[in-house]
Amino acid sequence: MTDFAVGPRSIKHITPAVSIDRTAEFTNDPARSTSSRAVTSFETWFGPSDAPLFGSVHLPSSGEARGAAVLCAPLGKEHITTYRGMRQLAERLSAAGLMVLRFDYRGQGDSSGDQLDPESVSNWLSSIEQAVGYVRAAGADRVSLVGLRAGALLASQVAATVGPLESVVLWDPVLSGRSYMREQRALYKMTIGDDDPADASVSILGAVFDPEGAARLESLRIAADDVASTSAPVLCLVRPEDLDSRPVRKLVETTSATLDVAPSQSAFVNPPSFVFSVPTDTVDHVALWISQHQGDATSAVAPSRSDTARVHVRPDGVEVFESIEYRGRDHLLAITTHVESRHDSDAQVVMHGTASEHRIGPVRLWVESARRIATSGVGAIRFDRRGTGDSETVAVNESTSPMSVKAREDVASIVGSLEVPTSSTVHVGMCSGSWHSAYAAQQFGAAAVVLVNTVAWSLRRKRQPVKAATVTAMDSKVASGLFVVAKRVRNAGRVAAKKIPYPVWRAMGSAGVIEVPETMLDSLLSKGVRVEVMLSPDDVAHFRTQRGEPGLQRLRSRGSDPHVDVYAEGDHSLYHRDLRGTVSNRILTTVAEVFDAKVDVPQPPVSITARAL
Structure with missing residues (x-):
C-alpha cells in the first residue's frame, strides 16, 4: 500500500482533453491602486501559418479593454526564472482593464522554429512585430510595450517601427548585446565548463545560438534615439547599482524616461537555485505606471484563437502539429505534439517539468524531443503543474514545492487524462521531474521511464x-x-x-x-517498467552516497537490470550542451525501441562518453 493518498493505483480517464477558458475574479489588494475586474486568459497560436508563435492572452471578461500591453520576455535561463513574474504582471494589467499578450519568440519556448537558426535575431524582432500586430488586429489600437532584460533590448529595436505606442517599459534592460553575451558566456564557462570546440554553436545558461545569431545579438544596443522617437512615455527600471551608470544616464536623458529602482532583481532574474522569487511590489509598480499612461476609454477587443498549429516539417514532408489543451479537473495547461493523421496515437510520451520551471524542459529539450518523437507517429505531451508555467493564477509570495501532494495530484490528473493505456506510455523527467516520472510509472504503470539526474530516491518518504x-x-x-x-x-x-x-x-x-535507490528501482522493475537512468557527475556522487551501487548488484543478482549510465562531464541542470545532446539521444532511442518506432535519432556528441554502472 502506498503512503501517498493520491488515488488508486489504476485510474480511468478522469477528464477528457478539452480546451477551455480559465475565467476567474482577480481581485487586487486595495492598497495596490489598480482596479479589479473579472478577467479571462487563454493560450493560442498566432502569426504566420508556416512559422506560428505561441502566446498567452489575458483580457477583461467583458470584452472591452483600455488598449493592450505586449510583454517581451528575456532569453535563456532568465526566461525560465521570470516566467511566473511576467505572468503575474499580465494578470495585474488585465485586472486593470488591458488586453495583454505574453509570447515566445520564434525558435524559443513553445513557438515553432529552431533555436540554432542563423537568422534568430531577425526572427525575434519579427516576433515582436507580429505580437503587436496581433493585439491591434484584435481591436486594441493603444499599445504599450514592456521588455524585461534582453526583451528590453529587443523591444527597443522595433519600438520606432511598430506604430504609435502609449508607453514603453524597459525593465532591468540589457543595454548592450556585446556586454550581455560576454557576461553570459563567462558565466557559462565558469559554472558549466567548455563545450566541444568542434561544434561552433554558442552556449549560455539556458540557451544555445548559431554563431551568426550570437554575433548579431552582440551587435545590438538600446538605441535611445529610436526609443525617444516614439514620443511615448518611458519607464526605465534598473537595479540600485546601475542607477548612476553612464549608459543608464544617457538613456534616461535622451528618452526623458522616468527612472526608478527595481529592488531584489537579482533574486528574480538570477536566483542561485531552483527556488524562484516573484517581486510582486515591482510588478505592481509596473502595472500601475502603465495603467496611468493608458487612458480610460475602452473599446471592444476580440482576439483570434487557434488551438492547433503546424510547428515542424520533416525533410521528407512529414508535418508535426501541436495542440493546446487544458486537462484534468484543475485545467492544467498541456501541449500535445502529434502527426495530424495520428492525433489519437496508440502510444504517448509524457514529459515532466522540473521544480518551478515550466513545460519546455532544460534549454527547450522537451519541445525539441517531442517534435522529433511525433514524426514517428508516437504522441508526446508536456504540461504545467499548478503553481508553474501557465497553470493556476500566480500567488503573491508564491512558492511551489515539487513532489508535494498537490504536485502528485497533478501528475495523476495528467495520467488520467491520457487517451492511451498506461502500459503504452513512457515518462521522461529530470531532477524532481524524474521523481514524478517514477511516481507515475509506479502508481499507474508504464512501458518505460527515463530518469535524468535523479536526486530523490524514495517513493515512500512523506517528509x-x-x-x-x-x-x-x-x-x-x-x-x-x-x-x-x-x-x-x-x-x-x-x-x-x-x-x-x-x-x-x-x-x-x-x-x-x-532514500535508497534500490527500493525505487525495484518498485519500477517489479511492475515490468523498463528503467533508464542517466546521472551527471554531481548526481553520481549523490547516488553513491545513498549506496546505489550495492543496490544495483542486488537487483542484477535477482535478474533485474536497470540501465544506469554515468558521465564524467556535464551539470545537473543539463545546461551543458553536449551532455544535453547525449540525454536527448537516449530519450529518442528509448522511445524508438519501446514502441518499435522510426524516430529520427541524431548521433550523440562524441565528446561525452557514458560509463555503465
Missing part, C-alpha cells in the same frame, strides 16, 4: 527534504543558522551511515525512513 535553496529564499538569519546546524548533524549521520550493514540500510529505505 519533503529542506534544501539550502529554500532556506536562502527565506532571507532569515535564524533559519540560515538552524540550517547550518542541521547540515552538520546530517553530515555526521552520513559518516555513521557508512557503517550500517546494507540490509539494514535497505530496510530503512523500504520503510521510507531514508
Whole structure:
C-alpha cells in the first residue's frame, strides 16, 4: 500500500482533453491602486501559418479593454526564472482593464522554429512585430510595450517601427548585446565548463545560438534615439547599482524616461537555485505606471484563437502539429505534439517539468524531443503543474514545492487524462521531474521511464527534504543558522551511515525512513517498467552516497537490470550542451525501441562518453 493518498493505483480517464477558458475574479489588494475586474486568459497560436508563435492572452471578461500591453520576455535561463513574474504582471494589467499578450519568440519556448537558426535575431524582432500586430488586429489600437532584460533590448529595436505606442517599459534592460553575451558566456564557462570546440554553436545558461545569431545579438544596443522617437512615455527600471551608470544616464536623458529602482532583481532574474522569487511590489509598480499612461476609454477587443498549429516539417514532408489543451479537473495547461493523421496515437510520451520551471524542459529539450518523437507517429505531451508555467493564477509570495501532494495530484490528473493505456506510455523527467516520472510509472504503470539526474530516491518518504535553496529564499538569519546546524548533524549521520550493514540500510529505505535507490528501482522493475537512468557527475556522487551501487548488484543478482549510465562531464541542470545532446539521444532511442518506432535519432556528441554502472 502506498503512503501517498493520491488515488488508486489504476485510474480511468478522469477528464477528457478539452480546451477551455480559465475565467476567474482577480481581485487586487486595495492598497495596490489598480482596479479589479473579472478577467479571462487563454493560450493560442498566432502569426504566420508556416512559422506560428505561441502566446498567452489575458483580457477583461467583458470584452472591452483600455488598449493592450505586449510583454517581451528575456532569453535563456532568465526566461525560465521570470516566467511566473511576467505572468503575474499580465494578470495585474488585465485586472486593470488591458488586453495583454505574453509570447515566445520564434525558435524559443513553445513557438515553432529552431533555436540554432542563423537568422534568430531577425526572427525575434519579427516576433515582436507580429505580437503587436496581433493585439491591434484584435481591436486594441493603444499599445504599450514592456521588455524585461534582453526583451528590453529587443523591444527597443522595433519600438520606432511598430506604430504609435502609449508607453514603453524597459525593465532591468540589457543595454548592450556585446556586454550581455560576454557576461553570459563567462558565466557559462565558469559554472558549466567548455563545450566541444568542434561544434561552433554558442552556449549560455539556458540557451544555445548559431554563431551568426550570437554575433548579431552582440551587435545590438538600446538605441535611445529610436526609443525617444516614439514620443511615448518611458519607464526605465534598473537595479540600485546601475542607477548612476553612464549608459543608464544617457538613456534616461535622451528618452526623458522616468527612472526608478527595481529592488531584489537579482533574486528574480538570477536566483542561485531552483527556488524562484516573484517581486510582486515591482510588478505592481509596473502595472500601475502603465495603467496611468493608458487612458480610460475602452473599446471592444476580440482576439483570434487557434488551438492547433503546424510547428515542424520533416525533410521528407512529414508535418508535426501541436495542440493546446487544458486537462484534468484543475485545467492544467498541456501541449500535445502529434502527426495530424495520428492525433489519437496508440502510444504517448509524457514529459515532466522540473521544480518551478515550466513545460519546455532544460534549454527547450522537451519541445525539441517531442517534435522529433511525433514524426514517428508516437504522441508526446508536456504540461504545467499548478503553481508553474501557465497553470493556476500566480500567488503573491508564491512558492511551489515539487513532489508535494498537490504536485502528485497533478501528475495523476495528467495520467488520467491520457487517451492511451498506461502500459503504452513512457515518462521522461529530470531532477524532481524524474521523481514524478517514477511516481507515475509506479502508481499507474508504464512501458518505460527515463530518469535524468535523479536526486530523490524514495517513493515512500512523506517528509519533503529542506534544501539550502529554500532556506536562502527565506532571507532569515535564524533559519540560515538552524540550517547550518542541521547540515552538520546530517553530515555526521552520513559518516555513521557508512557503517550500517546494507540490509539494514535497505530496510530503512523500504520503510521510507531514508532514500535508497534500490527500493525505487525495484518498485519500477517489479511492475515490468523498463528503467533508464542517466546521472551527471554531481548526481553520481549523490547516488553513491545513498549506496546505489550495492543496490544495483542486488537487483542484477535477482535478474533485474536497470540501465544506469554515468558521465564524467556535464551539470545537473543539463545546461551543458553536449551532455544535453547525449540525454536527448537516449530519450529518442528509448522511445524508438519501446514502441518499435522510426524516430529520427541524431548521433550523440562524441565528446561525452557514458560509463555503465
